[in-house]
Amino acid sequence: MAYILNIETATKNCSVALGKEKSVIDVIEYTGEGYSHAEKLHVFIQDILKRNNLKPSDLSAISVSKGPGSYTGLRIGVSAAKGLAYALDIPLISISTLESLARLVKTGEDVYIIPIIDARRMEVYSAVYDQNYNLVRNVQADLLEEQPFEAYLSEKKVIFIGDAVDKTRKVIQHANACFHEAKYPSARKQQDIAYKKFIKQVFENTAYFEPYYLKDFMITSKKLSKTTHK
Numbered sequence: 001m002a003y004i005l006n007i008e009t010a011t012k013n014c015s016v017a018l019g020k021e022k023s024v025i026d027v028i029e030y031t032g033e034g035y036s037h038a039e040k041l042h043v044f045i046q047d048i049l050k051r052n053n054l055k056p057s058d059l060s061a062i063s064v065s066k067g068p069g070s071y072t073g074l075r076i077g078v079s080a081a082k083g084l085a086y087a088l089d090i091p092l093i094s095i096s097t098l099e100s101l102a103r104l105v106k107t108g109e110d111v112y113i114i115p116i117i118d119a120r121r122m123e124v125y126s127a128v129y130d131q132n133y134n135l136v137r138n139v140q141a142d143l144l145e146e147q148p149f150e151a152y153l154s155e156k157k158v159i160f161i162g163d164a165v166d167k168t169r170k171v172i173q174h175a176n177a178c179f180h181e182a183k184y185p186s187a188r189k190q191q192d193i194a195y196k197k198f199i200k201q202v203f204e205n206t207a208y209f210e211p212y213y214l215k216d217f218m219i220t221s222k223k224l225s226k227t228t229h230k
Contacts, residue, residue: 002060004194005045005084006187009037009077010069010097011117011163013184016044018052019063019191026052027188037076045080056088061203063194065185066094067212068125068139069117074211082206091203093194096212098127098139100193101162101185107131111157114149115185116164122171124164125214128152141214144171153177 001020008015008029014037015029028044030036049056064081067074085092101115110131117125122144128137142148144167152158153174160168161180169179197203 002195002198003054003058004061004063004093004191004198005048005059006063006095006190006194007041007045007077007081008065008097008100008185008187008190009041009073010065010067011073011184012070013186014040014044015185015187016041016048017187017191018048018054019195022192022195024188024191027186029186031184035070035073037073041076041080045084056084059084059088059090061085061091061093061194061198062088063093063095063187063190063197065097065100065187065190066209067097068141068214069097069211071213074213078209078211082209085206091198091201092206092209093197093202094204094209095190095193096127096139097185098125099129099133099135100187100189101182102127102129103133103189103192104182104186105159105161105180107159109157111159112136112152112155113159113161114152116160116162116168118162118164118167119214122167124162124168139212139214144168147172150174 004019006017013031018026062081062085098115102113113129127139153176159178163183
């Protein structure tokens with residue numbers, strides 16, 4: 001019996017889910033205005049195991065949201081996941097934060113799903129998926145002023161989801177644009193992806209794995225901003 005502990009800390013939602021085979025059997029999560037992951041994450045992990053009568057040694061793998069997202073949040077989640085995987089000598093599985101966010105959208109329509117995480121100012125982290133969560137365009141950082149999603153909006157309905165929806169809505173006013181109410185990814189949406197990777201043995205190197213920050217974009221963007229204002 002494969003038990004997988006899923007950890008999501010890339011945004012303001014500190015989320016832990018326990019999965020058995022293909023199913024999620026329990027979730028503990030908290031969303032606050034500040035980032036309280038350092039105080040809550042380890043408590044959540046202890047609590048979810050205890051109330052399901054499991055010990056850490058009963059786990060078969062650890063799944064963690066790899067980003068993009070908050071630098072601090074990702075460091076906390078990945079450090080905890082790596083520590084558990086190493087101590088228990090079990091596999092570490094990484095999950096795209098944007099894919100788990102996209103999976104909060106349930107639709108039978110032929111649409112694009114674009115999860116968007118707030119970066120800063122008018123910048124967002126995004127990816128593009130179809131209605132079956134197949135990746136259409138890779139993860140990247142976008143400037144909303146450049147209308148980066150125009151090609152997808154011109155084809156069919158696009159559902160935007162994430163904590164950057166409010167500022168995206170102000171810029172994108174297209175007839176095909178729809179905005180989902182969910183803001184943050186949840187560990188509950190990692191289990192299906194994690195279990196498939198577990199079966200296929202798609203694991204990370206626990207010693208060397210690092211979160212996906214997209215830091216290079218942020219540095220480049222800052223330099224360009226300075227040049228523009230000379």
